[in-house]
Amino acid sequence: MSGAPxxxxxxxxxxxxxxxxxxxxxxxxxxxxxxxxxxxxxxxxVEPDQGNVLSHIISQLxxxxxxSRVTLPTFILEPRSMLERITNFMAHPETLLPMPExxxxxxxxxxxxKFYLSGWHIKPPGVKKPLNPILGEYYxxxxxxxxxxxxxxxxxxxxxxxxxxxxFYIAPEHHIRVDGTLKPRSKFLGNSAASLMEGIAILSFTxxxxxxxxxxxxxxxxxxxxxxxxxxxxxxxxxxxxRCPENDLVADIEFKTKGWVGGTYNAxxxxxxxxxTQEALFELSxxxxxxxxxxxxxxxxxxxxxxxxxxxxxxxxxxxxxxxEERESVKLWSTVIAALKERxxxxxxxxxxxxxxxxxxxxxxxxxxxxxxxxxLFRRVQGGPGGQDEGEEDLDWILNANINGSxxxxxxxxxxxxxxxxxxDPPLSKYQIPxxxxxxxxxxxxxxxxxxKASEQQPQQQQPPPPDPTxxxxxxxxxxxxxxxxxxxxxxxxxSNNIHEGNVPPAGLQQPILPTSSPKATRQPLVREDxxxxxxxxxxxxxx
Numbered sequence: 001m002s003g004a005p006x007x008x009x010x011x012x013x014x015x016x017x018x019x020x021x022x023x024x025x026x027x028x029x030x031x032x033x034x035x036x037x038x039x040x041x042x043x044x045x046v047e048p049d050q051g052n053v054l055s056h057i058i059s060q061l062x063x064x065x066x067x068s069r070v071t072l073p074t075f076i077l078e079p080r081s082m083l084e085r086i087t088n089f090m091a092h093p094e095t096l097l098p099m100p101e102x103x104x105x106x107x108x109x110x111x112x113x114k115f116y117l118s119g120w121h122i123k124p125p126g127v128k129k130p131l132n133p134i135l136g137e138y139y140x141x142x143x144x145x146x147x148x149x150x151x152x153x154x155x156x157x158x159x160x161x162x163x164x165x166x167x168f169y170i171a172p173e174h175h176i177r178v179d180g181t182l183k184p185r186s187k188f189l190g191n192s193a194a195s196l197m198e199g200i201a202i203l204s205f206t207x208x209x210x211x212x213x214x215x216x217x218x219x220x221x222x223x224x225x226x227x228x229x230x231x232x233x234x235x236x237x238x239x240x241x242x243r244c245p246e247n248d249l250v251a252d253i254e255f256k257t258k259g260w261v262g263g264t265y266n267a268x269x270x271x272x273x274x275x276x277t278q279e280a281l282f283e284l285s286x287x288x289x290x291x292x293x294x295x296x297x298x299x300x301x302x303x304x305x306x307x308x309x310x311x312x313x314x315x316x317x318x319x320x321x322x323x324x325e326e327r328e329s330v331k332l333w334s335t336v337i338a339a340l341k342e343r344x345x346x347x348x349x350x351x352x353x354x355x356x357x358x359x360x361x362x363x364x365x366x367x368x369x370x371x372x373x374x375x376x377l378f379r380r381v382q383g384g385p386g387g388q389d390e391g392e393e394d395l396d397w398i399l400n401a402n403i404n405g406s407x408x409x410x411x412x413x414x415x416x417x418x419x420x421x422x423x424x425d426p427p428l429s430k431y432q433i434p435x436x437x438x439x440x441x442x443x444x445x446x447x448x449x450x451x452x453k454a455s456e457q458q459p460q461q462q463q464p465p466p467p468d469p470t471x472x473x474x475x476x477x478x479x480x481x482x483x484x485x486x487x488x489x490x491x492x493x494x495x496s497n498n499i500h501e502g503n504v505p506p507a508g509l510q511q512p513i514l515p516t517s518s519p520k521a522t523r524q525p526l527v528r529e530d531x532x533x534x535x536x537x538x539x540x541x542x543x544x
Contacts, residue, residue: 074348076224076232078128079340081329082165083139083155085130086182088119089201090153090169091313093145095306100175100205105247106281110294112203112215113251113272113284114306116242120220121289121308127224127232129195131333131352133157133165134359135373138428139329140421141316149173149408152415153316158375158397160359164199166378166397170415172408175207181396182219191229195222200394214391216243220255235265236288243275250275253284268292319420325427375400376428377419 078085090096095115102108133139135157143151151174155167162183169178180201187194197219204214220240225233236255243250253270256263266289272282286292290309295302318324324331332355339348366373379400383393392398401418405411415421419428 074340074345074352075343076127076129077336077340077348078124078130079333079337080130081133081137081139081333082130082163082182082184083133083137083157083167083329084141086155086165086167086180087141087153087316088122088313089116089178090119090143090151091122091315092118092311093143093151093314096151096176097145097171097174100207105244106249109215109242109244109247109249109251110272110282110305112244113242113253116217116251117253117268117288117292118306118308118311119313120236121311122313123234127227127234129224131336132163133329134332134355135160136376137327137329137332138377138419139318140419141318142421143314143316145171147173150412151176152412152421154377154399154415154419154421156375156377158378164396166375166395166399168399170403170411172405172411172415175205177204177206177403178202179204179392179395179398180217181394183396189223191226193224193227195224197221199396202392202395214244214246216245217241220253223257233265239270245275248274248276251284255288266290271297319423319425323420323423323425323427327428 092115095111095118099108099111099115102111138154138156140155141153145151149171151169151171153167153169155165158164158166158181162185165182167178167180167182170176178201181199182197183199185196185198187196199219201217202214203217218240220236221238223235223237225235235257237257238255240253240255241250242253249272251270251272253268256267256269258265266287268284268286268288270284271280272284272294273280280297282297283295284292284305285295286305288308291307292305293302294305318330321331321334326332330337335351336348336355339345339351375397377400378397381387381389381392381395381398383389383391389395389398399418401414403411403414405414416425420426
């Protein structure tokens with residue numbers, strides 16, 4: 001076994017207790033109501049006035065049914081979007097930031113496992129599900145670290161049926177990047193509901209040049225027990241994995257659910273192994289909302305890996321709501337969130353229905369126009385042998401910009417040119433990309449060169465994105481089924497630079513296909529080259 005014995009006394013580059021943040025931006029939507037991880041905070045006692053709502057649910061449910069078509073009550077909704085909830089992974093910088101500086105590959109992998117396990121305890125009291133993002137919704141935020149560096153986060157709902165939440169995180173000075181797509185599916189299981197958390201996250205250390213910089217992470221499934229009668233209980237369950245293929249390391253972590261007879265709530269167990277031989281190097285144990293331990297299988301020595309009981313997360317900062325556009329998560333759901341915090345479920349239901357009705361109207365309009373929706377900030381992964389995203393196929397979507405700055409300052413400028421993150425940044429509406437005719441390809445992202453600060457840019461005003469063509473329900477916990485068209489792989493660099501003979505904008509986003517009011521006879525066709533056959537096709541905008 002290579003690598004030094006695990007040491008629990010790692011000192012992060014700053015003291016966790018010294019949270020001196022710069023007074024800019026706003027805290028996240030749940031910062032002021034974060035629980036203290038006390039016992040019982042994962043239970044909800046159903047109140048008498050909620051019984052009628054549950055009776056309504058019972059009439060809709062069948063074992064094995066898909067919850068995408070079931071209307072669930074607002075009292076189980078968490079007052080934030082799934083796009084924001086994903087930031088729980090980055091909420092403990094004391095586990096996140098030291099990782100790239102650890103030279104020993106085994107010890108570095110252990111630090112990744114510690115980081116992975118550190119965020120599961122962050123949740124509101126009771127059994128709560130985050131708001132299901134609507135198509136095209138996006139959320140950005142940032143962290144101010146005590147060493148005067150920052151972390152940036154960009155996310156977008158890239159699909160509604162099935163739901164796919166794509167996200168990007170980077171800490172330029174600490175050489176950390178995370179790309180991920182979360183793809184939840186839900187099932188009704190009698191007195192329980194399961195949210196099957198599919199999708200992966202890829203953690204990269206940008207100060208390392210080989211594939212050993214990559215770690216691939218999956219998630220446990222989530223269960224809401226007692227949804228029809230009794231106390232509602234939140235559980236994490238099943239196996240999740242952290243892998244580093246180049247170093248032949250894997251952590252197989254079981255989130256244990258309580259059995260009918262024995263067992264306990266919130267327990268974890270598992271091993272860090274050599275993947276090729278299945279040789280166990282370390283054993284993992286403990287409680288994901290309490291103390292977690294790691295035991296060296298060779299020496300038998302056991303150390304505390306992470307103590308969630310006393311850990312205080314560092315929640316992200318967001319731009320003031322008055323600076324946000326209508327599709328940003330905090331502003332989009334602001335009336336729903338306010339009603340949920342006041343426990344006014346009637347208002348929360350009405351406001352949520354308005355958003356869902358808007359999405360249905362957008363879907364109808366797109367269907368009439370015969371166009372498909374595409375994300376503004378993310379593109380489809382170009383995987384397969386020789387592809388630019390080879391090995392990352394399971395991400396489905398990845399940030400549509402090449403972040404390749406040679407210094408942290410350059411990388412920060414590149415990131416800030418993609419979407420508004422900091423207070424004062426221009427709204428994303430100035431970079432919006434409209435829908436395109438079915439069959440149009442997603443242009444290849446340009447290399448993002450060093451640009452002026454986002455607040456100094458004057459991008460061209462473009463059209464707002466059209467709606468999702470799929471019909472959606474008014475479900476309060478809509479998990480969805482896919483109805484969007486697949487977008488073909490991006491064309492070659494030669495083809496991607498020829499969009500109405502225009503230049504690719506410097507903000508890292510593709511140039512939109514803009515309608516024209518000139519007669520058909522004088523309109524220039526859009527020329528695209530097929531990446532497989534090299535055939536050249538010509539076609540006009542959908543408005544022709």
